[in-house]
Amino acid sequence: MSETAIASPSEAQKSKARPRRPSAFALLLNNRLAAFGLVVLVLVVASALLAPLLPLADPNATDPANRLAPPLSDGHLLGTDALGRDMLSRLLWGTRVSLAVGLSASVIAAFAGSLIGLIAGYAGGRTDQLLMRFIDLMMAFPYILLALAIVAVLGPGLINALYAIAIVNVPFFARNIRGITVGLARREFVDAARLSGKGPVRIVASEILPNVLPTIVITLSTTVGWMILETAGLSFLGLGAQPPQADLGSMLGEGRKVLFTSPFVSLVPGLMIFLVVLSINLLGDGIRDVLDPRLKAGALAKPSARTAVEKNRRWPETKKDETSDAVLDVKGLETQFRIGRSIHRAVGGVDLSIRPGECLGLIGESGSGKSVTAMSLTGLVPSPPGRITGGKVLFETDDLLAVSDKELRALRGGAVSYVFQDPLATLHPLFPVGDQIAEAIRAHQPLDRSEARAKVLDLMRQVRIPNPEARMEAYPHELSGGLRQRISIAMALANDPKLIIADEPTTALDVTVQAQVLKLLDGLRRERGTAVLFITHDFGVVSEIADRVAVMYAGRIVETGPTAEVMANPAHPYTRMLIDCVPVMGEPERRLDAIPGRPPPVDDLPDGCAFADRCPRAAADCRSGDIAMRDIRGRIEARCLHPLSPGDALRGAA
Amino acid sequence: MSDMLEIRDLTRRFGGGRTIFGTTKPQLTAVRGVSLDLKRGETLGIVGESGCGKSTLARMLVGLDRPSEGAIRLDGKDLTEGGAKALAARVQYVFQDPVSSLNPRHTIRQILEAPMKHLLRLNGSERKKRLADLCEAVNLNPDFLVRYPHEFSGGQAQRIGIARALAAEPDVVVLDEPVSALDVSVQAQVLNLLDRLKRERDLTYVFISHDLAVIESVATRVAVMYFGRVVETAPSRKLFAAPLHPYTDLLLNSAPVPGKQRLRAGGDTGELPDPYNPPSGCAFAERCPRVEEDCRRIDPPLEAKARGDDHRAACLHPLPAD
Known part of the structure; x- marks a missing residue:
C-alpha cells in the first residue's frame, strides 16, 4: 500500500503564497466605463432614496402664478412645469418611482422567467414542450403591443404597467435560463446528487440554481435599463403613472405639450432617463464581463497567427x-x-x-509540457x-x-503535418471528409478538381479506408472514431510530409482500433521514410511504435534512449517509478507503486532537480544548480545525478 | 457465497415509438438481454469498447436509468421496489470524470454530507463523526472540507468521489471507468485505495473499464461485452489465460504492453455493426477470423463450453484451449 495523503504541508503553504485572483468587485472597478456607470448610478439612486429627507418643495403642489419658470430661477433650481410644480422635486420623486417600478418589474420577470426556465429545462419532455410553446406564443406578439394589450385589460395605472412590463419580459428570461438548465441537468454532478438521495425540487434549488445564478444576474443587469425605458414609455402614453403622481415617463408626456415654448420641461426628465439607462447598461456590461467565464479566460482575445x-x-x-x-x-x-x-x-x-x-516517442503525464x-x-x-x-x-x-510567416504557412500541413487526439474536434463538421482532404492538398499543390479527387481516393486507400468512393462524401459525424482518425492521417500525409507530429493520436480510440491505427502509422512511416514525433502518456503504445523514447517531466526531458533499453533498464528514478505504477497485462499480481506527491507547478519550479521532492534517491546535491543530461552506459541519457543501474531496487532506497 | 445481485435478461432500448405524425422513430438497443450474477465480496470486471453498452448497464444498476425489459434483483428483491432512496443507500456509483461529478459551487463538506442527510438521515454530530471517518478512509485532509472542487487535482477529486459513494454505507459500488481520466501515476493511488477500502469495508464492486490491464489487476471475475451483450464471462485468471470468444482474444491481442513490441493481428476493421439495423446472427461475425456460415444466422446464447460451468461464451465456434 503506497497511498499519499492529499495534503502535504509544502503544498498547503504554496497555495497560500500564490497571488490570489482579484475579486469580482476589483475586476469591475478595473473596467473604467463600468466604474463610471456605477458612480453615476450610485449618485442617482442616492438622491432618489434621499428625496423625502431633502428640503424639497411638495412635488404635487401647484402654483399657477409661477408656471413655467425657467431653470435657476429663485426657489426653483430646475424651474417649474406647466402647473407651476417644482421640477427638481418632481424629478427626484419621479426617478424614485421609475427606478422602483423598473427594478420590481425586472425582479418579477427574472423570478417568473427563471422559474419557468428551470422547470422546463430540468423536467424536459412534455413539460418542457408545453411551457416553451407557451413562451413562444408570447414572443410571437410584438413587444409593446402585448404590453399595451395587458394594460388595456387591467386598466391604466402604475402597478398594472409594472405587471405588463414584467410579463412581457418573462420569455426573455425563460428561454435564456432553460438553455443553460438543459445543459446542466445532464451533467454528472446532477446524477451524483440524485444518488445522494436528493429529490427533484432539491436538485433544482441546490444543485442547478447556484450554477445559473450568474446568468440570471447578467441577464437582469443588462435588462433593467430596458425595463425602465418601457415603464417610461407606458407612462408617456398615459397608461402608467396617473396624475398628479410624477414619474419620468409622465413628466416627459407633460413636457411634450410645452415642448416648443419651454423645452426644459421635457429635457430634464429626458436627461435623467438617459443617465439612468446609460449608467445601468454600462454597469450591466461590466458585470457581464466579470461573471462570464469565457471572458475571464481571455478566449475572446484574438490570437496571433504564430507564437x-x-x-x-x-x-x-x-x-x-x-x-x-x-x-x-x-x-x-x-x-x-x-x-x-x-x-x-x-x-x-x-x-x-x-x-x-x-x-x-515523447512520453509524459499531463502538464509535463509534451x-x-x-x-x-x-x-x-x-x-x-x-x-x-x-x-x-x-x-x-x-x-x-x-x-517568414509565408514560409511557415507553406511548411505547416506541407513538410510538417500534425495528427491530433480528437478528430471530431479537428475535422470541420459541415464539410464532407473528401472535400477536407482535397482542401489540404490544394492548399499546397496546384491541382485541379479531378486531379485532387484522384489524390484523395489514393490517400484514403493508403490509410486503408474501405469503400473510399462512398466514404469521401460522408460527414465526420457519420464515421466511427477509427475512420475519422484515418481521415486525419490521410490529411497529414496529403503533401508528403517529412515529419508527422502525432499528439496522442490513439488516446481517444478503442484498443482494437488503436492497434489498427498504430499499425497503419508504423507501416506508413517505414514505407515513406517519414519521421514521426509521437506524443503519448502510454508506455504500451510507445513500446509498440517508437524507436527511441524521450520522457518529459516538468517541462524538460529527463531521460532519452532506445525504447527497449529505457523500458527495460531506465536510469532516471522518475521513469522507473512511472513504469512501475501502471498495471501490465499478464501480471495481475504486480504491485502498483504509486508515485508520492505531485509534480511541481511550472510557475514555481524548485532549484535543482524538479523530481527531487518525490524521489527516493534524492540527496543534498539534487536540490541545487542546473542538472544536465549525461550519458549513462553509453546508450541512454538521463538528467540525474544518482541514476539507477540495471537491477537497482528503487524501493530499498526509499 | 450467495448471489447478491442478480441481473436477468436486462434490455435497454432508446428511441422508438411514433412521432405525432405517425412515423416510427429509429430505435437503438444499447443493452440486449444481459444476465449476470454478482457474489458478495467479489469484484466483477466489465470490459468492452465504446458503444458496447457497459455504461448503460452501470446506470441501470444504480437506478439512474430504467431497464426496458428484464430485472435486477438485490438479495432477491427487485431493485425498483422501495424507491430510489432505498436503492441508493445500498448501491452507489463512482463516476469516470471526477471533476465534473462534483458541483463546482458546493464545498466538499456539502457534497459529502448530502448522502448522509438525505439517505441516512443522520443528525449533525453523527454526520461530523462520519465525515472524519471518511476523510481518514480516503486520506483526505479534513481542512480541505471547506474548499471547492476546482481546487483539487483529478486524483484528489476522484478520492472525494469515492468518499461520497461510501458516505451512504452501500454494499455494492459500481465504478464506471474510475481511473481512465487520471494520469498513470495517480491511477495506482486510486486503485490501491479502492483495494484497501474493499477489504476494510467488505464491499462488492462492479468495475467497468476499457483497460484490460486494469481489469486484470482488480477483478475476480470478468464479463466481456460487445454490442450490447455479454459475449464471455469467466473467473479473471481463466479468461486472461485462455479466452473462448474470438472477440476477447482480439481485445487481449490489441492491448499494447509496456516493454513489448508484439505482432499485431491485421485485417480487422474495428467497425461495429449499425446499431439501428443490427445483424440477425452474431454481431461479431463481420470481424471474426473464425466466422462460419451459421454465425450469420444464429445469435449464439451465452453458455458453458467444456471449460467448467463458470466459463461461458456466446460463440458457436469458440477458441480451443492452447
Missing part, C-alpha cells in the same frame, strides 16, 4: 548543429505562458532530434499568453522560429 518569439533568444551551442542528418533538430526550446504576474515555464529547454524514417513542445515547433501555441523565449528548431536547414 510570439523573443527577439534575443539563446540556444546552447553544439558543434554538430549544421552537420547532423536529422530532419528535426530542436535545441534548448523554451516556451512560457505569462498569465498575470506569474510565468509558467511550460517548456524549459528541450533538445530533440529525429532522423528520417525514425519514430521518437503538447506545448509539439505546438511550439511550428508556432501553434496561442500568443498571448504563450511566448517562445529560447532555443531553435532546425527543420532540415531552416530555423522554424526565424522563417
